[in-house]
């Protein structure tokens with residue numbers, strides 16, 4: 001699968017600190033009278049048209065995971081089917097208060113409303129800094145920039161937060177706890193759907209020290225949305241990603257070679273499989289390419305929490321899911337923190353990181 005975006009201009013090499021060099025896309029987008037986008041953000045090829053706008057994602061009722069044995073088994077079956085057929089699904093009845101999600105989203109909006117100078121304080125210098133805010137994805141290697149600002153926070157096992165706006169830290173702490181719990185329950189269910197003991201991942205990967213990252217993405221209104229890109233096609237590095245948004249669409253995923261829109265049910269979370277679940281399941285469940293497109297009607301904000309193994313873990317296919325003859329391990333192990341660094345220091349491009357550790361079939 002090749003990416004559909006190609007560059008037209010080649011701005012000079014950016015520094016690691018993108019805000020100092022380029023400023024936020026929010027600042028540019030809010031310029032009065034902006035009617036076209038600068039070449040720095042212009043792609044020559046539009047994103048492929050959506051092929052199947054009506055297709056909708058599987059829906060999983062989270063509350064049934066703790067239902068009676070019949071309900072539990074039914075939802076495990078649904079989880080397995082969703083993971084295998086889509087790699088993406090929506091979760092309802094998850095028990096995370098809607099008021100908490102809304103407050104977290106509006107607190108992130110307030111963060112992006114800070115001045116550039118205030119945000120630069122959180123810019124970070126290295127991709128593994130636990131607090132990092134910036135624009136695009138990695139401006140030091142990109143030829144054309146993405147129409148996106150971000151804030152990335154390592155929230156587990158150590159909790160890191162910004163202190164502006166007021167109250168952000170407390171909200172994030174509660175949000176991280178609730179999303180982390182939901183993520184662990186989902187992982188147990190998914191593990192069971194693979195035919196493994198529900199606690200297999202927890203034990204084998206020492207998930208007491210699991211690494212969670214929160215990524216807040218801001219995609220301001222764009223006067224030429226068909227020429228810009230919020231985030232290019234990519235897969236996520238972790239085990240699972242749990243995503244919510246401010247009610248404005250833009251997330252698309254590749255399903256059966258067609259891009260489909262994700263239209264989340266209100267008060268649901270969108271879950272997708274990351275590269276490390278693909279590795280652990282020896283390719284039975286695959287991480288799925290997704291991207292974020294932009295629009296000229298409303299600013300979009302998405303909040304993604306990536307749940308992964310501890311940073312020093314080396315994940316390999318579960319021995320019970322491999323067979324030396326018929327299904328040998330298809331990926332070599334790499335330390336999780338090195339895998340993240342590999343993704344974050346390169347261009348965000350398809351499944352290029354996973355491809356590096358795939359063992360070719362003989």
Ligand SMILES: O=C(O)CCC(=O)C(=O)O
Nearest residue numbers: 215217236251292302304
């Ligand atoms: O904004 C979105 O919906 C997608 C974000 C995303 O893919 C990511 O943060 O990895």
Ligand SMILES: [Fe+2]
Nearest residue numbers: 234235236290
């Ligand atoms: Fe993603």
